[in-house]
Amino acid sequence: MTKFRFSENNNGIGVTVHEADLSLGLTPSQILQIQELLNRYKVVIFKNQNLNDDQLSEFAFRFGPPFVPDKNFPVLGSQDSGNSIVIVGNQANEYSKSYLGHQEVLPHSDHQWLKCPSSASLLYALDIHLNSAPTVWFDMVQAYNMLDSEIKSIIEEINSITYNPFYRPFGSVSAKYVDRDIDIPPGDTFPHPLVRTHPLTKEKILYLNIAYELDFVGVPYKVGNELFSKLYDHIINLSYKYEHQWHNGDLVFWDNRSTIHYRPSFDSSIRRVLKRVTIAGEMPY
Incomplete structure (x- = not known):
């Protein structure tokens, strides 16, 4: 065959x-x-x-x-x-x-x-x-494609930081937008594009988890938290899974x-x- x-x-x-x-x-x-x-x-x-x-x-x-x-x-x-x-x-x-x-x-x-x-x-x-x-998989290419043009323009140049959950007690971390004035999670961080490009297909991807502590680089807490909440709801209700x-x-x-x-x-x-x-x-x- x-x-x-x-x-x-x-x-x-x-x-x-x-x-x-x-x-x-x-x-x-x-x-x-x-x-x-x-x-x-x-x-x-x-x-x-x-x-x-x-x-x-x-x-x-x-x-x-x-x-x-x-x-x-x-x-x-x-x-x-x-x-x-x-x-x-x-x-x-x-x-x-x-x-x-x-x-x-x-x-x-x-x-x-x-x-x-x-x-x-x-x-x-x-x-x-x-x-x-x-186990359930969500299609994050379609998650990006289904966003309206206004949200796409907002997130296009944003970098996000996902904080390593393994510096916290196992099982204690859940989805949370970090207020850096109150608590910065431990460990080194590596910002990545909130909209990343697949190196093989060239498709745009909403590169966002809804499991860990995270924030958006240079975005004020109130604005970032509201944006994360919108994107969170969008992902949870995604039909492409x-x-x-x-x-x-x-x-x-x-x-x-x-x-x-x-x-x-x-x-x-x-x-x-x-x-x-x-x-x-x-x-x-």
Whole structure:
């Protein structure tokens, strides 16, 4: 088989690839096809996979080099900096370290607080029990496209700062526009364009999470907070999103530049174990 068959999701984000066995490796044309699907649909789903760690990494790094955490700038799993695979798990007691547990994970883009946020990530479902949480991806290209021209003109030249949540107690940070006269969150910061450009598709992206502490560079608090509230409501009500109900063997590959993703909370007694691999990225522009 030279190319994969695939089907589009109904809401414009996400595509499912059919009859793919990623353990067999990929031809050059299949690698190019998957990259094209990722560029166009932002989330690519493979069902019924059976991959060991080497095969999972081999697939991921066909699309870019590994994301390597810097010990000076903590991220999820940076304690396991020698391993490119991070366990995202609840009731995952057989692993030495697992992360995120069962609590809600608010809509975010991975590593947005770093100088070079990651470009893409993969989650591979190992052991998913009934009534565990789905993952939801939002299309932030469409989020930008659907803004009115007045808001677009306002945000075009604004840089935003996302404060690293891992300098705070784990799980204590939620979406908040920072009043710098009252409290500046700890850690070094790296401003990025609020409207970034995708380096491959050239599309404009509303590069904004609604999970962490943030502010807009040089914008007075009252003006910035009102703008953030408008953009927050806009994202929450976005129709261009994909909700994935996990099954064992699912592998989901997403563009971290042009999406944000969310996970609701679920019962702490329910087992939900996945492996995550992350691909390095560039400075946003």
